[in-house]
Amino acid sequence: MQLTPKQKRPAGERCCEPVVYPDVERRAAEQMAVVAKALGDPIRLQLVDVLRKHAGKVCVCELVPLFDVSQPTLSHHLKRLRDAGIVDSERQGLWAYYYVRPDALKELSAWLSL
Amino acid sequence: MQLTPKQKRPAGERCCEPVVYPDVERRAAEQMAVVAKALGDPIRLQLVDVLRKHAGKVCVCELVPLFDVSQPTLSHHLKRLRDAGIVDSERQGLWAYYYVRPDALKELSAWLSL
DNA sequence: CATATCGATTGCCATCCGTCGATGTATACC
DNA sequence: GGTATACATCGACGGATGGCAATCGATATG
Numbered sequence: 001m002q003l004t005p006k007q008k009r010p011a012g013e014r015c016c017e018p019v020v021y022p023d024v025e026r027r028a029a030e031q032m033a034v035v036a037k038a039l040g041d042p043i044r045l046q047l048v049d050v051l052r053k054h055a056g057k058v059c060v061c062e063l064v065p066l067f068d069v070s071q072p073t074l075s076h077h078l079k080r081l082r083d084a085g086i087v088d089s090e091r092q093g094l095w096a097y098y099y100v101r102p103d104a105l106k107e108l109s110a111w112l113s114l
Numbered sequence: 115m116q117l118t119p120k121q122k123r124p125a126g127e128r129c130c131e132p133v134v135y136p137d138v139e140r141r142a143a144e145q146m147a148v149v150a151k152a153l154g155d156p157i158r159l160q161l162v163d164v165l166r167k168h169a170g171k172v173c174v175c176e177l178v179p180l181f182d183v184s185q186p187t188l189s190h191h192l193k194r195l196r197d198a199g200i201v202d203s204e205r206q207g208l209w210a211y212y213y214v215r216p217d218a219l220k221e222l223s224a225w226l227s228l
Numbered sequence: 229c230a231t232a233t234c235g236a237t238t239g240c241c242a243t244c245c246g247t248c249g250a251t252g253t254a255t256a257c258c
Numbered sequence: 259g260g261t262a263t264a265c266a267t268c269g270a271c272g273g274a275t276g277g278c279a280a281t282c283g284a285t286a287t288g
Binding site for chain 1: 150
């Protein structure tokens with residue numbers, strides 16, 4: 001219960017039972033929203049799908065040809081996934097390898113499964 | 115396997131094992147992205163949280179005071195949730211009652227739980 | 229050093245998004 | 259009819275987003 005009502009309902013008849021205040025803490029809601037937002041694009045969602053199903057880390061050069069967007073655009077999407085904490089990357093020589101961070105989707109997944 | 119590679123990888127050394135093509139069909143990815151995008155805002159995520167935990171339908175006038183935004187803004191968020199197919203509403207006299215559509219989150223939830 | 233490759237970054241553009249105040253619409257009540 | 263209430267819609271504003279071409283930085287390799 002972290003939201004504080006700013007106004008009282010008008011003192012007329014009840015329109016319905018009082019609501020249960022959101023259980024999700026504001027911080028948790030913000031964090032989950034960050035993850036959901038990052039997944040809110042078909043390309044990024046499919047990127048995560050590929051990375052999750054591929055055991056081990058995946059080279060960017062394997063990812064680019066899968067999608068109908070330019071390499072900078074895909075790099076941009078990968079950055080958004082990184083910023084959301086969903087994936088991380090490693091450099092090895094010329095190549096960059098991406099992988100899904102374990103537990104990154106856990107909180108949102110648990111909330112959705114309620 | 116719905117994505118068709120646009121280019122071949124350069125014929126040099128392998129950087130990694132070939133990726134598994136995305137299992138998520140493009141349609142499914144787009145649908146899940148629509149839902150994820152709608153959940154990609156803390157207010158909307160908390161709205162869904164409130165609606166899910168409240169048995170029955172909730173009047174808008176109970177929702178507005180929970181958040182630090184104006185009534186038109188909240189109405190806008192509710193519309194976005196409606197457009198994403200996550201919630202629906204009923205009018206009864208002056209009041210509008212919102213509720214979560216059953217199964218609306220099912221596909222995304224299942225995918226996240228993989 | 230010169231060149232090629234991979235990936236990230238930059239700059240630009242059109243579009244979308246969140247927000248608000250003002251207004252509209254429908255219902256309820258005097 | 260007149261007024262109040264509940265909610266939606268509109269219009270406008272600033273900021274974020276997705277896309278690309280061009281460029282940069284780092285690493286290989288000749």
